[in-house]
Amino acid sequence: MIIDNKIARKVTFIWIGCAFLAAHLLFLIFPTVFEAWNEQTTDRILSLKANSKRFRSSYDGMVVHVDLNNTSLHALDNYYPDRSHHAQVIRNMAAMNVRIQMYDFIFAGPTDNEIDSKLIRATKQAGNVYFGMAFHLKSFKSSQNVLSSGETILKSSDNTKWQLENTRGSDQFYVGDNPLLTFSQLSDVSHGTGYLNLKPDTDGVFRRLPLLVRYNDSFYPSFSLKIVCDFLNVQPRKVKIGPGIITLEEAQYPGLNEKKDVAIPIDKHGNMRINYVGPWERMRHYNFSDVYLAADDRGKLELWREELSGKIVLVSDVSTGSTDVGQVPTDSDFPLSGVHANSVHTILTGSFLKELPSFLILLIEIVILLVIAIMSFHRSALFFTLGSLGTAGTYLAIVVLFIMVENILFPIIRPLLLILFSMIIIYMVSAIENARSHADTKRAKEVAERDLEIGRKIQSGFFPKFLPSHPGWEIVAYFKPARQVAGDFYDVFRLRNGKFFGIVIADVCDKGVGAALFMALIRSLVRAFVVQEFDNLDDSADISNEPPVESLVRPIQQTNNYIAKTHEDDSMFATLFLGILNPVTGLMKYINCGHEPPFIVGDGAMKSLLKPTGPAVGMMPDLDYRVKEKQFYSGDLLFAFTDGLTDAEDENGKMFTRDRLLNAFINANGTAKKRVEMIKAEIFDHIAGANQFDDITMLAVRRD
DSSP states (O other), X not given: OOXXXXXXXXXXXXXXXXXXXXHHHHHHHOHHHHHHHHHXXXXXXXHHHHTOTTTSOOOOSSEEEEEEOHHHHHHHTOSSOOHHHHHHHHHHHHHTTOSEEEEOOOOOSOOOHHHHHHHHHHHHHHOOEEEEEEEEEESSOOSOOOOOHHHHHHHTOTTXXXXXSOOTTOTTXXXXXXXXXXXXXXXXXXXXXXXXXXXOOTTSBOOEEEOEEEETTEEEEBHHHHHHHHHTTOOGGGEEEETTEEEEEEEEOTTOOOEEEEEEEXXXXXXXXXXXXXXXXXXXXXXXXXXXXXXXXXXXXXHHHHHHTTOEEEEEEOSTXXXXXXXXXXXXXXXXXXXXXXXXXXXXXXOOOEEOOHHHHHHHHHHHHHHHHHHHTSSOHHHHHXXXXXXHHHHHHHHHHIIIIIOEEOOOHHHHHHHHHXXXXXHHXXXXXXXXXXXXXXHHHHHHHHHHHHHHHHHHTTSOSSOOOOTTEEEEEEEEOSSSSOSEEEEEEEETTTTEEEEEEEEESSOHHXXXXXXXXXXXXHHXXXXXXXXXXXXXXXXXXXXXXXXXXXXXXXXXXXXXXXXXXXXOOEEEEEEEEOTTTOEEEEEEESOOOOEEEETTEEEEEOOOSBOOBTSSSSOOOXXXXXXXXXXXXEEEEOHHHHTOBOTTOOBOOHHHHHHXXXXXXXXXXXXXXXXXXXXXXXXXXXXXXXXXXXXXXXEO
């Protein structure tokens, strides 16, 4: 770049520091958006790893599934198996020399005495059966827990709660409440119980498992941790909690004389990140009915013994309508019983996904910023651009390599944002410095134009490269800035997999670089808030036809409040039109924030004028915005524009005017593209030799 004097370099370091703060501020203000993006990007890499035979995590077959699935229900000729069926399976697996039977069930209370007795006897005779329990988990530590009936049950089960000697680092572990337990007669003869609770991340993906939960003065292990500790012969007194780690001391794997400590990395809440071996089908699965019927044939029973001897078997109900299904990094529809199986496998194989500590992440970000700053001192803009992109590419390659080979997770989105923000800021600093230093020379003009052209190219990246399409609809846009960078923008994007289209057109006050920066900010805020709002809509809610009013109002209010409060001293605002179109029904809900009223024409006349429903965005906090709606019929065309179109002047200072625009549209026929081209030709015929003093933006949406 052309940042070659000491003052400019100092300014560069200051602005790069601002880029650092901006990236961190985005993660602080919008954690559900940016942290979710980071996690989802990591998930993509983990999914690629799981599908790669060379890099995917090994699966040794120690942990297997016995599934009560639809096939089993048909084979049993019983769609409602009772506890006697489970008793028979327990007896059969004991005869098959299964090492541990994990029952992903909570038999919460007694039923029929005779049937319950069968289950109790089978469990007692097997001596290796584990059942589930559950808590209501809270993310804060209660000051008091009132002794309840659930606590009385917990106290009666000596093999449930743990009294740990070393609990340093457990202050922010989850606190359990309202326990739901396996009934006491059964839990007393079982080999142990553990809680089955799972907590998804903010985006609904199950990536982590809380290993220990506080309840009063004791700890209760997760189903997976209880199994692992018993499998490795680790007593509760040998379980140590430290900052970022749970250590299982003197763990002994079956068949080995050597004892060693197993260190499990955790976060501050006691969550272990699960290293899934792949999709649901990757682990071995057996039908519940096959195990149940094995007792009828001694030959088959012997074959089953060879197959399952020494294994850890997870029994769960995965029949239609009975299983909980969720999204994990390697599978979008994953029966959640598999979370426990993968957790056990992660610990036993030691294939932990390790996240970098905060200080190391900070160090990486500082190094990246220093590299970008040093490259900015080079006189070549091409060198800086290629070097910055190369830095981003190199960092991504390192991230992928460490995830694939070492199971070490690096942050992805924030370092890339740092590079992007630093590039934009350095281009701006370079443009300003060069324009100031060479204002009276031809070289100054060339440099300024080149730097502004770079800014224009960067800004053009904020506009959609391709407008989305839908059968029966035509969407056309045109944008012509008055300078290299502009304050106008438009955006059209899909929501909820194309069920809706977001339609935005806006005009930031003022012109030039300042308006362009606010354009980028407002465009990013509106799009992020709208996408977040629609992504957070409950799938069970009835949004099959139209979105709720709040899904439009909240994004606009959030954008308005952020601009008004954060940038109050800048006195910047924008007029904006936001529409959410249902392409199936043709209904569009919209908010007009003080923008030039778009209009709908059809059948040779103007049908509707979409007047403002609220003030411009960013004028002051906590403004009210109303939502209105319009129905598109066949042949209807929505035309939205900025005032640079109607205020365009000819050589004599005469404006193009809204009336002339409307008359041209009413009298025109054909597609949206033809009409926009017609207006484009007419406006530039009007301007002729005069200078274009304002940005011109047009957006047309037509229903066939």
